[in-house]
Amino acid sequence: MKASFKLPRDFVRSMLGSHSILGLSVAALLYLVCVSGTLAVFYPNLERWEQPQVAESSTFDPAALDVAAAAALARESKRPEHLFIALPTDDVPRVAVETEENGNFVRPDGAFAEPVDHEWTHFLVELHYALSLPGVLGLALVGIIGIMMTAMVISGLLAHPNIFKDAFSFRVRGPRRLQQVDIHNRLSVWTSPFQLAIALTGAFIGLSQVYGFVVAGVFFGGDTTAATRSLFLQHDKPTGIEAPLIKVADIVERVQREHPQERPMFVTIHEPGTTAQAVEVGTRVPRRLAWGEFYLYDSQSRYVGDAGWADGDLGVQLYSSTFRLHFGHFVGMWLQVAYIVLGVALCIVIATGVNIWLLRRAQSGRPAPIAQRLWTTTVWGTPLALGVSALADVIADINGAIVFWLALALVLAAGSRISDVARWSYRLRCALAVVSAGVVVAHAIRFGADAFNEAALPVNLLWLALACAAAAMALAGSAKVVASELERSARVGESALKNL
Amino acid sequence: VSYPFWSRAAGVDSGATVGTVLIMLVAIIIVLANGDWRSKGPERVARASSVKSALEDQTAAPGRTRRTVLRTLAAGPLAFLAGLGPALLIIGGTRWPEADRIILGSCVLLVFWPAAMVWSCATSKPQRCAVALGVIALVSGVAVVPLSG
Numbered sequence: 258m259k260a261s262f263k264l265p266r267d268f269v270r271s272m273l274g275s276h277s278i279l280g281l282s283v284a285a286l287l288y289l290v291c292v293s294g295t296l297a298v299f300y301p302n303l304e305r306w307e308q309p310q311v312a313e314s315s316t317f318d319p320a321a322l323d324v325a326a327a328a329a330l331a332r333e334s335k336r337p338e339h340l341f342i343a344l345p346t347d348d349v350p351r352v353a354v355e356t357e358e359n360g361n362f363v364r365p366d367g368a369f370a371e372p373v374d375h376e377w378t379h380f381l382v383e384l385h386y387a388l389s390l391p392g393v394l395g396l397a398l399v400g401i402i403g404i405m406m407t408a409m410v411i412s413g414l415l416a417h418p419n420i421f422k423d424a425f426s427f428r429v430r431g432p433r434r435l436q437q438v439d440i441h442n443r444l445s446v447w448t449s450p451f452q453l454a455i456a457l458t459g460a461f462i463g464l465s466q467v468y469g470f471v472v473a474g475v476f477f478g479g480d481t482t483a484a485t486r487s488l489f490l491q492h493d494k495p496t497g498i499e500a501p502l503i504k505v506a507d508i509v510e511r512v513q514r515e516h517p518q519e520r521p522m523f524v525t526i527h528e529p530g531t532t533a534q535a536v537e538v539g540t541r542v543p544r545r546l547a548w549g550e551f552y553l554y555d556s557q558s559r560y561v562g563d564a565g566w567a568d569g570d571l572g573v574q575l576y577s578s579t580f581r582l583h584f585g586h587f588v589g590m591w592l593q594v595a596y597i598v599l600g601v602a603l604c605i606v607i608a609t610g611v612n613i614w615l616l617r618r619a620q621s622g623r624p625a626p627i628a629q630r631l632w633t634t635t636v637w638g639t640p641l642a643l644g645v646s647a648l649a650d651v652i653a654d655i656n657g658a659i660v661f662w663l664a665l666a667l668v669l670a671a672g673s674r675i676s677d678v679a680r681w682s683y684r685l686r687c688a689l690a691v692v693s694a695g696v697v698v699a700h701a702i703r704f705g706a707d708a709f710n711e712a713a714l715p716v717n718l719l720w721l722a723l724a725c726a727a728a729a730m731a732l733a734g735s736a737k738v739v740a741s742e743l744e745r746s747a748r749v750g751e752s753a754l755k756n757l
Numbered sequence: 758v759s760y761p762f763w764s765r766a767a768g769v770d771s772g773a774t775v776g777t778v779l780i781m782l783v784a785i786i787i788v789l790a791n792g793d794w795r796s797k798g799p800e801r802v803a804r805a806s807s808v809k810s811a812l813e814d815q816t817a818a819p820g821r822t823r824r825t826v827l828r829t830l831a832a833g834p835l836a837f838l839a840g841l842g843p844a845l846l847i848i849g850g851t852r853w854p855e856a857d858r859i860i861l862g863s864c865v866l867l868v869f870w871p872a873a874m875v876w877s878c879a880t881s882k883p884q885r886c887a888v889a890l891g892v893i894a895l896v897s898g899v900a901v902v903p904l905s906g
Contacts, residue, residue, distance in 0.1 A: 275879035278828070401833075408832075408871035412879065428793040447784040450777050457867055468844075468863055475845055475905045487856035544768030572853075572860030578770060587771050595778050602785065 264418050272416040276409055280610050283405045285635050286388065288607045290402055292639045293385040294455075295600030298585050298593050301348035302715050303378040307650075309704050309713035311362050311371055313350040319506035322524065324367025325354040327502055330530050333358065338495075340526040342505070346541065348586065377650040380657030381643070386463065389658050393466050400463020406456035410449055420446060434616040441609040444602045451599045452606075458583035488576055490553040490564050492527045492535035500532045500556065508554050512538045522549055532556060542567040546587055547577040590715065597719075608636045627673065630681070634672030637685035638665055640723065644692035647720075651699045679734065686731035693724035827887050831877035835890040840869035842897025849904030 297303075305311075322342055329340055337356035342363075345352055352363040353373050360373035380389070387395025414420065424446070428439050445452070473484035482491070505524050512521055519540035527535045536554045551564040563569075566577035581587040585596030615629050642664035649655040668685070675681040697717045701708040708717060763779075764772035844862035851858055877886045 271879040271881070272875070275875050275877075278878040279832075279874065404867070404870050404874065407867070408874040408878075411871060412875045415875075425788055425791045426793070427788045427791050430793065443788045444785070447788065448781050451781055454774075460867055461863065464866075465863070468866065471841065472845070472848060472859060472862075475901065476848060484859075487854070487859065544771060546768070546770040546774065570854040570856045572856035572858070575860050575864075576856070581771075582774060588767055588775055592775065592778065595782060598785075599778070599781060 264415065266418075269416055269418050272412045276412040276416050277614060279405055279409045279412065280607075281614060283402055284607060284611045284632075286398075287402055287406060288604065288635060289388065289639060290385060290399055290459075291600065291604050291607060292643070293381055294459075295597055295604060296643065296719075297382050297385045298596045298600060299716060299719060300378055300382055300584075301346075301586070302590075302593075302712075303381065304375045305349060305351070305712035306700075306716035307375050307377055308362075308371060308373075309707040309710055311351055311712070312364070313345070313712060314352075314365065315345050315347075315350045317345055317352050318365060318367075319509045321352075321363065321365060321367035322354075322509065323502075323504050323506050325352070325361075325363040325369070326505060326526065326529070328367070328369060329354045329356060329359070329361070330502055336530060338528065340529040342524040342526075344509075344521050344523055346520070346522050347589075374654075376654070377647055377657045380646070380661070384658070384661065389662065396463045397467050398463075400460050400465075400467070403456045403458075403460030403463055407453065407460060410445075410452050410456060413445055414449060417442065417446065434613060434620065437609045437612045437616065441606055441613060444609075445606045448599050448602050448606070451596075452603060454582055455603070458579040461579050462583065487570070488564070488573055490537060490551055490562070492537070492553065492561075493533040493555070495528050496531055496533040498532045499530060500534065502526075502530045503534050503536055503556060503558065505536055508536050508558055509538060511560075512540065512552055516540060516550075516552075518543060519550060535561070545578075546581050547574060548580045549577075608632075626678075629678055630672050630675055631669060633678050633682050634669050634685065637682060637689060638668035638672065640727075641668060641685060641689045641692060644689060644696060644720075644723075647696050648692055648699055651696060651703055683731055683734040686727050686734055690724045690727035690731060693720045693727060696720045697724075824881075824883050827883040828877050831883050831887040831890055832874040835887055835894060836870050836873035836877060837866075838894035838898070839873060839890040840866040842894050842901065843869065845901045846897055846904070849901055 305313075326340055326342060330337070333356055335358075337358070339357065341355045343349070343351065343353040343355070353360055354363055354369075355361075355373060362370040362373060364370050383389055383395075386399055388398060389395065390398060417423075423442065425443075426439065427443050429436050431439075469481055469484055473479055473481040477483040503526060505526065509521055509524060512519075519542050521538055522541050523539045525537040525539070527533070527537065534556045536558070538552045538554075539549050540552070541549050545567055547567045550567045553561040553563070555561050565573050567574070585593050611632050615625060615632065618625050619629075642661045645664040646657040646661040649660040650657050672681060672685075697708075697720045700713065700717060704713065707713060760773060760776040762772075763775045766772060767775055844866040847862040847865060848858045853861070873886075873890055877883055877890075880886050
């Protein structure tokens with residue numbers, strides 16, 4: 258007997274309808290989140306790229322940390338709540354000391370080097386996780402977008418009656434809508450595990466604050482610190498009573514000695530220079546997806562305990578694994594590149610999804626020209642605006658968020674007025690190629706040979722790859738522009754003949 | 758692509774993820790290599806032209822505004838509350854370690870909400886969906902009250 262595994266036709270149609278409603282209602286915001294997220298996979302490299310001249314080393318002298326911490330505390334007019342020391346890692350082999358107000362890289366002897374300045378990377382990351390919106394609002398909005406993306410993956414898979422039959426079918430020379438359908442379906446089906454992982458972990462991270470508030474309100478009398486005590490290490494409440502700054506060198510050496518397989522990533526001094534101060538050392542645990550492990554020491558440098566992120570309760574391990582799974586930071590740079598490739602595939606899936614709807618409307622005699630113009634502008638204008646903001650930052654340290662949103666608004670305003678979509682798309686692709694290459698040129702002019710050192714080269718190669726891809730797409734699009742031009746000329750000629 | 762290899766090389770959880778990423782990349786390469794670069798055949802035209810938009814069916818039916826409002830209500834706040842109720846019941850009503858209860862509760866929310874969202878947007882009768890989700894939210898909310906601190 259032959260087994261039948263066919264979904265009912267009405268069910269497939271309802272899933273397709275659900276997929277379309279969800280996709281069309283969130284496409285532009287989802288595209289923004291995905292484009293910025295794809296680039297943000299490289300955020301440790303982007304931070305290094307922004308300041309390629311900073312001296313790097315994979316080792317550090319623990320004694321230098323005390324010198325830097327004391328200097329950082331001494332220069333603050335108001336006592337900071339936290340003093341953060343970043344230690345060299347494989348991703349960012351630099352030492353930096355930061356408070357809420359200031360941050361500097363640290364020389365091997367503990368003296369301050371250049372101020373920390375990662376403004377463009379911070380803008381990009383904030384665009385990804387909060388769409389540049391303040392506070393919980395942006396995080397929650399992106400979390401809801403993650404939920405919608407999960408729903409789209411589910412409905413998209415259920416809307417595929419021939420998912421196995423068409424698994425490797427890829428027809429690119431047919432009519433445009435069918436070409437777009439094949440690109441959309443093949444890429445989305447094969448990258449669905451990645452999409453689900455990204456959507457669920459993104460929703461988890463984005464909605465964690467809202468969820469935390471609810472859980473705290475229902476079970477912990479509104480105390481969010483108490484609600485998260487099983488996930489994070491708890492330290493003493495602030496006293497405001499001055500005390501000599503705690504020495505971190507001994508503590509870091511102790512962690513290195515007691516956990517030789519782990520690598521310290523950072524040190525946080527809570528309530529530094531007070532009787533309530535405590536030191537938290539975060540380490541990278543090899544061969545684990547967990548973000549790391551945290552060891553807490555009190556104001557007398559006595560060991561208090563660990564957070565159990567690597568070997569604690571199932572819930573804690575699950576929570577701690579979401580971050581590296583979402584960021585793609587757990588094996589090496591090649592995996593980050595793989596995440597970028599899958600991220601680009603996801604952006605193509607979103608773009609082709611809306612294209613299918615637009616083409617279907619046009620074919621059924623109900624074209625949506627304004628939506629068509631705005632969508633084409635969004636697809637190519639978003640990376641273009643990101644490139645313009647990066648260029649403005651490299652040239653003149655201008656606020657990335659302002660430049661990005663202004664550039665996107667301008668390009669959307671211009672795009673809403675154009676008459677020839679193919680020509681406009683071609684121009685946007687050309688502009689993207691020029692701007693992306695321009696970022697590399699501007700970076701090289703500003704930083705000289707440092708623009709091609711180990712810190713900056715991967716990101717400059719990424720910009721060049723984007724420039725090449727945009728140029729290739731522009732060349733592919735130029736054929737359509739020529740065809741459209743010929744068609745227009747023919748129409749003009751025909752009309753002239755009729756007039757004669 | 759081998760899971761055992763990557764589990765040995767990078768640890769069980771990291772290795773499983775790396776293996777899955779590699780499978781996806783290999784599949785994309787195979788799909789691209791399998792591209793049909795010839796002109797399309799007649800069957801393709803017939804299949805494609807017979808497809809009608811499911812979205813058009815939903816939007817063309819009468820009572821569109823009312824259904825859109827109900828659908829939005831069901832897919833958004835009601836689905837969230839209906840997912841949150843069972844999540845809070847897990848936190849308050851089970852004896853597992855605190856972190857497990859909180860995180861597994863959040864997992865219930867993350868699975869329930871998108872599933873309810875798919876249903877709300879797929880059905881032609883969103884009022885049923887809204888009522889069902891409202892009842893789940895209400896019942897679980899009432900059940901949580903005696904468990905709350």
